[in-house]
Amino acid sequence: MFKSLQWKLVMVFVLLVLAIMTVAGSFLVLRVSVFYHDMFASEMADTFSQSFLARLENGAAGDTEFVKNTMRATMSRLGIDSYRNYYIISADSGTVLDGSSAGSSGLYVDSDNFITALTGNVGNSTNARKQFMDYAVPVDTPSGRQIIYIKDTKEELTKIIQHIFEIIIQAVVLGIIISIIIGYFLSRAITTPISNLTKRAKRLSEGQFDPRVENIKADDEIGILAETFNDMSSTLKGTLSDISTEKNKIEAILQNMTDGVMAFGTDGKIIHINSTARKMLNIENVEQYRFDKLFSILGADILIGDLLYLEEKRSCEREVTKDNIALKVNFAVFDDERNKTGGVLAVLHDITKQQKLENSRREFVANVSHELRTPLTTVKSYAETLLDFVKDNKTAAAFTNTILNETDRMTRLVKDLLVLSSLENSASLNKTVFSLKAMIHDVVSTMTLVASEKGHRLQFKQSSELPEFYGDSDKLEQVLYNIISNSIKYTPNGGKILVRAGKVYHEIQIEVQDTGIGIPEKDLSRIFERFYRVDKARSRELGGTGLGLAISKSIIDSHGGQIHIDSKPGEGTSVLITLPIVKKK
Structure with missing residues (x-):
């Protein structure tokens, strides 16, 4: 019960009342006690004034019974009753000579005020912590010094305090009852709208957007909260409706695409696949397939880890065959809403007809x-x-x-x-193990004579040790002849042509760099097309067929490598060949 906000608010009211009544009661009891002590001290000071003490001293000097008679006459002024008594005590023997209490003969005095009076001074100090209040006055008589000692047992004060305490307890009980009643209704006025908002929020989380919070009419913060909640509900309903519409559109597009679409999570599980992809790959149960397993079966040399964690492979394409259907698969990494890697998207194109x-x-x-x-x-x-x-x-x-x-x-x-x-038929390659270094050196040596006719300087630099390579030596030699020949043809007289080669990780890189006329940027994307010439008149004049680079690319592709050209008009051209190191089978 006390977990609810309503009863917590009630407990706050109760604790507040208890705190106030406790402080007020403690303050009241303290003030009553202080007042009682101050009143006692005031009565004693008024009674034993300087004139009264002087008269008492003078009278006692001539008659020892004067003190007794005087004290009996002033009992009413001293407030003598069953709680307060006076005693006349001999300072020499400590004997009680007279007093207002019948059993005063055996009085035991243990008081600082009494000791002060024995020294000849008036003992008038008060202490609220003591169980009694007292007052002591010394009087010198012919028979010796006598001490007038007034003692109050505080029984009256104790009764008054007990009565006050009872009143406070009654007030606390009544205050708690009233605070519970008032707190219940006040907290209910606060918690009922909150409870309605909570129920509405729960229905909202379940997808029920239509009911509005209507029974809150207040203009306070809760009323503003309810109105804001209604606005939020309407906005959320519209937003989710738009999202649902867009989702349905995307689903319809994906399901009716002629291309297959698959999405994989970072763990390799299939998180989406459209019907076209299912038909292409003949997949019924997606749970049994993971990225690496699926594309390993299809013969695609690709791993999800490479796509996710290698920057240069975050998008690529592969060609696979499934049940006599040729497919081109484009891979791309996508990010989630927090701009973190969300997985891999694979788009499958049927290229059988092409x-x-x-x-x-x-x-x-x-x-x-x-x-x-x-x-x-x-x-x-x-x-x-x-x-x-x-x-x-x-x-x-x-x-x-x-x-x-x-x-x-x-x-x-x-x-x-x-x-x-x-x-274009890779079976036509005549692969053997040969020395790349020797092959490149032979080509460069042969082409040096041709380059010198135009005043070019042709050099070969080896950046690292080149291993034995398994491939078609004649075809790769033809590639180098084609590229170096192009550099010689399209470099003005007196140019520089540099051939570099080396091993980088598990690949061989061969670069041919010249200081020729360069290739315009608009032509770079088509440079490997058959019969494509950048400068058709100049190419025909130099005897080119427009097939040299296309043949070179086909040779490199058949070896599983890549060829890339970077060029700037007027600055030169760089051709980079990358060949994977493959062991002889």
Whole structure:
């Protein structure tokens, strides 16, 4: 019961009354006691005035019975009764000579005032802590010094205090009853609206927004709280309605997307998967799959830990195959509402049709390229034969030379297309274990002569020891020839070309850096496309087919590596090749 706010408020009222009555009662009892002692001291001082003491001294000097008679005459002034008595005591023997009490002969005196009177002074001090009040006056008589000693037993004061205490107890009991009644109704006026607000808040937490707090009409803080609560309820209802609407929209979008969408928590558990992703991956029970297990089964070389904790891998893509369905999966890390890593989002695209079209295109290019080789060879043979017959005719000779040059260019183009088509099948790689350092050194040595013709300085620097590498030496050599050849072609005379290579963690990095004309930023994203030329006229003039970088990228991709180009017009170009170190199977 006392856990409720209402009874706590009642207890506050009761304790407040108890505190006030306790303080008031203690103060009243103290003041009564002080008043009684002050009144006793005042009565004694008024009675035993200087004139009275002088008259008492003078009368006692001539008659020893004068003191007794005088004290009997002043009993009413001293307030002598059953609680207060006077005694006339011999200072020499301590014998009680006379007094107002019948049993005064055996009086035992233990008082500081009495001792003071024995020295010849009036003992008039009061002490509230003593069990009695007293007053002592010395009087010299012919028979010796006598002490007039007045003693009050405080019995009257004790009775008065007891009576006051009884009144206080009655007042406290009555005050507690009144405080309980008043406190109950006052606390009820406070706690009832709070109780209603509590019940309303509970219903609100259960999703019931419609009932409003209507029975609170006060204009005080509680009334303002109730009105604010109603406004909050309405606002919360509208906000949750908007959130629910948006959630339903997102759910509808996700469920009807042609792409699969999956969300994983930081622990790898699936926290969301749409129906498209379920169909693509043929997943029924999501509880049995975790990120690493699922994509390990699909053959994707990726771990959730790499995505969450490696900055360079927070977004990436992989291609996997499931039940003859080719899928491209885009991974991205998402944050929660506290801007902390919330998990990983995986978007699955069905690229089966695109892959079939790409395969058809590759097959078409390969077939056409193969078929073009024979007629081109025939055209070149006939053109060369024809040139022998028209040497004397300058015009005919010029036309025939043009036919030969264009035939050579088309032959190189067909050759590059055939190489590109073969590279798109990784099975065409002839992988062996070889020395990367020796291969790079040979390429640089061979290309140094070509570079020197344009006044270039071609250098090779090894940043760290290069291990034995498992891959296709001829294809990687072709990549280096293509890149270094481009640097030589597109670097003005007297330029500098630097080749660097080294091992970084579990990867080999090869960088070719030049001081050439550079590549505009708008062209960097398309630089690896087939037949794409930055400066078409200049590229054709230098004999380029537009397939060199596409072939290089295909070779690097087939080795599981990456190739990246950074360039600024007028400052030069840097080509970075990254190759994973793979052990021979």
